Amino acid sequence: MTDPAPVTGDPARFSPGFDLPRPDAGVQRLYSAATTRWCPLGEYAGHRLTLLDLASNPGTHTTKTFASLLIVARAIAYIRRTGEPITIFSPTSANKGTALRDAVLRAIEAELVTPEQLRVVILAPESCRDKLRASRMSTDSTLxxxxxxxxxxxxxxxxxKRLGREFVDAHAGQLKREGRNLWFSLELANYLIADTARAFFEHAVDPTDVSGGPRWHAHAVSSAFGMLGxxxxxTVLEDAGLATPAxxxxxxxxxxxxxxxxVLSLRTGSFERHGLPRYSAEPGTGLHRQDGEGDPHFPTTTYDPDETLDPTxxxxxxxxxxxxNELIGRFGGDGIVVSLHECLHRYPEIRAxxxxxERGLPVDVRGLREWSLVMALTGVLNAVDRGLITPGADIVVHGSGWYSADEYQPxxxxxxxxVTTVDDIAAAVIG
Incomplete structure (x- = not known):
């Protein structure tokens, strides 16, 4: 799938390779933040629901912990092997950046690297400030x-994403000449490998070939890195004869x-928004409702047909x-879009x-800051009610993230x- 060797020829394409450090006590302490749980949620309309909890790390409360720890571990291995420092650079909507900062801090606190050997620069939209987290990385003046x-x-x-890539292309060479490798870590392979663990965990606790019936996996997605992983x-399990494609x-x-x-690409073959159903304002309610018979893959009602439910x-x-699309075409599946109105309607049921x-949802929905799990469960319940899921199928909901305002400080x-330009980034990173 990917070359495990380091990429060092072009500073703008630097990668430390995929070697990992020896799992000594410090490295095990680093990895200890990555935990997964298989949590039964009961039944709904004849479907057994299970939460795949990927968000237990209190430093992030998202699944991004897994990939971030491996990214940092790979950097540690390279630094130990070569003595060359690394600066990880990543654009993010919030959660990837929070997880990378948490992982780098864990590595420093475990004394696996010094603060000068391993650094991380995060570039996030200002609109996502309230989803980012304060930690020693922001309160310690040196860090x-x-x-x-x-x-x-x-x-x-x-x-x-574009601005970050442009900065790395323009300035990685200068940083390399100054003795520092700049690693643009927002690449699919860096996340795909960590997310393969989900399949191995499922195989260990509830293998699909043993359960007998059909199973679906549901995930709130932006690019679906987690589901691809x-x-x-x-595929690895099937190639090894440990599971069957069927x-x-x-x-x-x-x-x-x-x-x-x-969902548009899956359903219509295009990203164009003309593939969305038409909505009309409903007098007296403040809602927009689908015209005509409606498409079950999209919200029946929404406050705004263009609403941003979560900036993540x-x-x-x-x-x-x-x-x-190819995977769904081969192994089955579908897509569904949810609205804030639908999530709020389902919220008491999901909270129950x-x-x-051990870490549920806040009583007051206004405290919720990460909507991934609520979106996923709303999508599942709506999909079941609308007949989009195989009758009687088990449903595994990927708990990729949920957290509330009282669990962290921005x-x-x-x-x-x-920042607004590449020059602004350079001034902050290089000086």
Missing amino acids: RELNPLLLYRGAPAESV YHHGR SRPATLLVQHMATADM FYTRRPATSPAM MLAGH PGESSTTT
Whole structure:
């Protein structure tokens, strides 16, 4: 799938390779933040529901912990082998950046590297400030200076990806000449490999070939890195003779209205928004309702046909859509888009489902800051009610993230730097 060797010829394409450090006590301490749980949620309309909890790390409360720890571990192995320092650079809507900062801090606190050997620069849309987290990386003056947290003021929010790539292309060579490798870590392979663990975990606790009946996996997605990783893990299991392709679960992609691109691509073959159903304002309710008989893959009602339910999901025209479409075409599945109105309607029911979980949902929905799990469960319940899922199928919901305002503090203004151009980024990172 990918070359495990380091990439060092072109500074703008640097990668430390895929070697990992020896799993000594410090490295095991680093990895200890990555935990997974298989949590039954009861039944709904004849379907057994299970939460695949990927969000237990209190430093992130999202699945991005897994890939971030491997990214950092690979950097540690390279630094130990060569003595060359690395600066990880990543655009993010919030969660990837939070997880990378958490992983780098864990490595420093475990004394696996020094703060000067391993740094991380995060570029996030300013609109996502409240989803970012304060930590020692922002309160310790030395760590704050070495690990800039950059907020992009421009639009659209997804431009952080382009701007970040342009910065690395323009300045990686200069940093290399100064003795530092700049690693643009926002590459599919860096996340795909970590997410294969989902398939191996499922195989260990509830193998599909043993359960006998059909199974679906549901995930709130922007680019579906997590689901692609799961399917790659399934391929490895099947190639090893540990599972059969016939038992591979179908996939339900769940999105929101602002970036429904993967569902549109799956359903219409195009990212164009003319594929969305038409909505009309409903007098007296403040809602928009689908015209005519309606398409069950899209919200029946919404406050705004273009609403952003959660800014985490900001990717338009994802390059991963063709691969995901092919997997769904081969192994089954579908896509559904949910609205804020639908999520709020389902919220008490979803909160009750999670009542037995050690970290449920806040009583007051206004405290919720990460909507991934609520989106996924709303999509599942709507899909079942609308007949989009195989009758009687087990449904595994990927708990890729949920957190509320009382679980963390956003970074203060003094610990972030506002940028709009590549030159602004260079000034913050290089000086």
